[in-house]
Amino acid sequence: MDTDAPPQSLMAHLLELRTRLLRAVAAVLLCMVALLPFAKPLYAVLAxxxxxxxxxxxxxxxxxVAAPFMAPFKFVMMLAVYLAMPVVLHQLWAFVAPGLYRREKALALPLLVSAMVLFYLGMAFAYFAVFPVIFGFFASAAPAGVLVMTDVSSYLDFVLTxxxxxxxAFEVPVVVVLLVVGGFVDVATLQRARPYLIVVAFVIGMVLTPPDIFSQAILALPMCLLFEVGLLVARALVRRRATQPATP
Structure with a gap:
């Protein structure tokens, strides 16, 4: 065996990784350049x-002093990252896919796509369902004589968080499937833990939303529903795996 082969193989992987990273960064930069002319209107939509x-x-x-420029610019930068995420994940997938078995590929790709879609859905849910409730509560909770005037930078940091x-939070089904398929826990154990997970979901909702039960439920109930979806998918995958031969 040629002793120089392993270093060449490692170097080839490093070069491929560099190429994938450069393509991912280029995708983010292209999105940012395309969005920059619309920075102010986009921030207006966010606000x-x-x-x-x-x-x-x-x-x-x-x-x-620089907040009127920096807040829209920062938002455009983060929005470019989110919009370019499919390209970034594609580059990641193209790098790791050759080292996966056929069964791993069949599971990893749908999970990757599902994770991306669920993340976008979580952001959309926050914007359309949660923000009106939260900001309405904060505005109504202001004491008499206090004029609510939010700083653009503080608002941006808050909504990005x-x-x-x-x-x-919307990645719950993906986490459940990974835990079950990876052998860390079985479906029956997760079903028995359902009451505790519901409590955890409401605690998370209490931390992230105003201190009223309606606002807490806005986050907690979707998390509970997504947990049940994850259980259904995990149970189906376990049954299908049990009926298939153990082939790579």
Whole structure:
């Protein structure tokens, strides 16, 4: 065996990884360049759920000198990352797929696509269902004589945090399937743990939303439903695996 073969193989993998990373970064940069001319209108759309809940005469403000520019720019940058995520995940998949078995490929690709779609759904759910409730509560909770005027940078940081939180929360079915298929836990154990998981879901909803049961339920109930979806998918995969021969 040629002793130089392993270093060449490692170098080839490193070169391929570099190429994949460069393509992923290029996709993000292209999206950002395409979105930059629309930075202000896009930020206006992002701010709409808050603007609609503000009392008459109130508006958003910028307390920093560069905030009117940096807030839309930062939002466009993060939006470019989210929009380019399919390309980024495709590059990741193209890099790791050759080292997977046929069964692993058949499972990994649908999970990857599902994770991406669920993350987008979580963000959309936060924007259309959660933001109006949260900002309406905050606006109505202001003491008498206090004019609600939110800083553009603070608002951006807040909504980006919620986007990430709800995007991750909607990954519950993927996590459930991975736990079951990976052999870490079985479906019966998860079913017995359902009451505890419901409590955890409401605790998460309490932390991420205003302190009223309706707002908490807005996040907790979808998480519980997604948990049940994950159980159904995991149970179906386990049954199918039991009926198939153990081939790579």
């Amino acid at each position: 709409q759920p808050l603007i609609e809940q503000l009392p008459a005469g109130a508006s958003m403000i910028a307390t920093g 919620l986007f990430l939180a709800f995007g991750v």
